[in-house]
Amino acid sequence: MEHHSPKIYSLIWSYAFMFSTHSGSFHLSTPCIILYSNRCGHCKKLAPDFEAAATRLKGTVPLAKVDCTVSTEICGRFGVTGYPTLKIFRNGQDSSSYDGPRSADGIVNYMKKQAGPNSVTLHSEADLESFIDHFDASVVGFFSGPDSGQLAEFLKSASAMREHFRFAHTTHMALGLEHGGVLLVRPPRLNSKFEESVLRFTDAITTNTLRRFIRDNIFGMCPHLTIENRDKLKGRDLLTAYYDLDYLRNPKGSNYWRNRVMKVGSQFASQGLSFAVANRKDFLDELEEEFGLGASDGGDVPFVTIRTRQGFKYTMREEFTRDGKSLERFLQDYFAGRLKRYIKSEPIPEKNKGPVKVVVAESFEEIVNDPEKDVLIEFYAPWCGHCKSLEPKYKELAEQLYSDPNIVIAKMDATANDVPQGFDVQGFPTIYFSRAGKKDQPLRYEGAREVKDFIKFLKREASHVPVISGEEKKTFFKREKKRGLPSSKIK
Numbered sequence: 001m002e003h004h005s006p007k008i009y010s011l012i013w014s015y016a017f018m019f020s021t022h023s024g025s026f027h028l029s030t031p032c033i034i035l036y037s038n039r040c041g042h043c044k045k046l047a048p049d050f051e052a053a054a055t056r057l058k059g060t061v062p063l064a065k066v067d068c069t070v071s072t073e074i075c076g077r078f079g080v081t082g083y084p085t086l087k088i089f090r091n092g093q094d095s096s097s098y099d100g101p102r103s104a105d106g107i108v109n110y111m112k113k114q115a116g117p118n119s120v121t122l123h124s125e126a127d128l129e130s131f132i133d134h135f136d137a138s139v140v141g142f143f144s145g146p147d148s149g150q151l152a153e154f155l156k157s158a159s160a161m162r163e164h165f166r167f168a169h170t171t172h173m174a175l176g177l178e179h180g181g182v183l184l185v186r187p188p189r190l191n192s193k194f195e196e197s198v199l200r201f202t203d204a205i206t207t208n209t210l211r212r213f214i215r216d217n218i219f220g221m222c223p224h225l226t227i228e229n230r231d232k233l234k235g236r237d238l239l240t241a242y243y244d245l246d247y248l249r250n251p252k253g254s255n256y257w258r259n260r261v262m263k264v265g266s267q268f269a270s271q272g273l274s275f276a277v278a279n280r281k282d283f284l285d286e287l288e289e290e291f292g293l294g295a296s297d298g299g300d301v302p303f304v305t306i307r308t309r310q311g312f313k314y315t316m317r318e319e320f321t322r323d324g325k326s327l328e329r330f331l332q333d334y335f336a337g338r339l340k341r342y343i344k345s346e347p348i349p350e351k352n353k354g355p356v357k358v359v360v361a362e363s364f365e366e367i368v369n370d371p372e373k374d375v376l377i378e379f380y381a382p383w384c385g386h387c388k389s390l391e392p393k394y395k396e397l398a399e400q401l402y403s404d405p406n407i408v409i410a411k412m413d414a415t416a417n418d419v420p421q422g423f424d425v426q427g428f429p430t431i432y433f434s435r436a437g438k439k440d441q442p443l444r445y446e447g448a449r450e451v452k453d454f455i456k457f458l459k460r461e462a463s464h465v466p467v468i469s470g471e472e473k474k475t476f477f478k479r480e481k482k483r484g485l486p487s488s489k490i491k
Helices: 041-057 072-077 104-115 125-132 149-161 173-178 207-217 251-271 280-291 325-335 361-367 385-400 451-461 470-482
Strands: 008-010 032-036 063-067 085-090 093-097 138-142 166-170 181-185 198-201 238-243 274-279 303-307 313-315 374-380 407-413 430-434
Touching: 032 041, 032 104, 041 063, 041 104, 085 104, 125 138, 125 166, 125 173, 138 149, 149 166, 149 207, 181 207, 198 207, 238 251, 238 280, 251 274, 251 325, 274 280, 280 303, 280 313, 303 325, 361 407, 374 385, 374 451, 385 407, 385 451, 430 451
Parallel strands: 008 063, 032 063, 138 166, 238 274, 374 407
Antiparallel strands: 032 085, 085 093, 138 181, 181 198, 238 303, 303 313, 374 430
C-alpha cells in the first residue's frame, strides 16, 4: 500500500477533509478505513484487493487508508495494535471493526450491505418476493404499524447484526395478516425436501433472542460453503463435499449431489456433525495444502473431507457413489473411531542426532509432547529471513544444552507440516515452550532472541535447572565440523 490509488482516499494528503482532530470523526458516509504499516507483509498482500474493491465501489462507498507509521495520532486514537486493521465508520463515528472476507469480492459485497438501510422497508408482495429471491438467507419482520414496540426491537436488532444478515420489514396489513411475525427465509436455490425453507421466530424480539435464532438456523442442514462464509462455519465439526457446484449455470446439477449428502447426513443429524457443499475450484489451494488433494481427485463425483473444531482432518478415499452408500460407510467409520486422521507431514528423519532436533508432524507427539521432557520448539519457514538470522543463535543454544537430558531444542518447518492445535502460528519464527507435565499448556516465547535470553527464560520456566555445558560442547561440535561431519550426523 505504498502508492496512492486515485480510488482510495489517503488520509495523509486529505487529512483536513476527511478527519477532524477535535471530533475524531471521518466526514464521509459509511467509509471503510484501513489502518496499515508499509512494513507489514499482510498489508502488502491485502493492498491489491483493497484497491480493486475501491475501484468497484467508487461513487457508492468510499474506502480510505491511513499509514500508521506517519499518522500515529489517528492510529493511536483508535487503539490500533496490529496491521492491517480495518474499521467501518457510520455517521462520522467509529462504528465497528470490519470482520468480512479480505478479498476484493468480499469487501465489495460486505460494504454494499453497509451502505444500505439496516432493514429494507417492504410495501407489497412483489417487494417481498424480490427481497427473498436472493443468494443469501433473509430475515423478514411483519408488524401491525410503525409504532409497534416489536418493530422498534426488530430495527434495533437489525442495526446490531446488519454486517452478517439481511433484514427487511413491513407494516403492510395484508402482508402481516398473511405471513405474520418474523420469518427466516433460506435462499431459494437451497430449497430441499429434507428441511423447511421458511422458519418462524416465536419468541419476544430482543437482539439476543433474535441473534440466537438466526445463528442456530441460518445455515440449515447443508449450506453452500463459500470463501465469504467459511469463517462463520469454522467452529463446527464439518463434513464438506467438494464438486463442480455452480448455482448460476447448473442449479439442478448442483443440488443433485447436495441432496445425496443431505439424505445420508439426516441419518447422523443428532451426532454433532455439520454438513456443507462447496465448489472445488474455489478451494483448490486449500485442499491441496490442507488435505493433499489435487484438482483431479474425485473426478466427476464429489470428494469429501471432515475437519473437526479441534483441527483433526479426515478424507473419504472411497469414491462417492450415487446411492450414497460410500458416504454412509465413511460416516459410520468416522463415528466408530475407525478412520485414520490425515496429517500433512514431511518424512521422519532417519537420523536426528544434531543439537537441534528436527520435528515433523508425524513425530510431533513423540518429541514435543514427551511428558518427561521440556521442549523449546521453533516453527519456521525456509524462506523467512528472520528465521535464517535466528538459526546460528538457536543452534548455539542447542549446543550449550546438548548434555541436558531433560531439555530438547527443536524446530519444525510449519509450511510443510501441520501445526497441532494449541500452537498458534501466524508468522515466522514462532517459538513455543512445552513444559514437562504441562503438555496441554504450551507457552509462547515472547522474549528477545539472543542465546542469553533463551537461557534466562529456560532457567525460569524449565521443570529442572538447565545443565549448561557451553564451551566444552561448542569445542566438541567445532572439532567434528572440521572433520567434515555435519552436526546432523553427530552421535
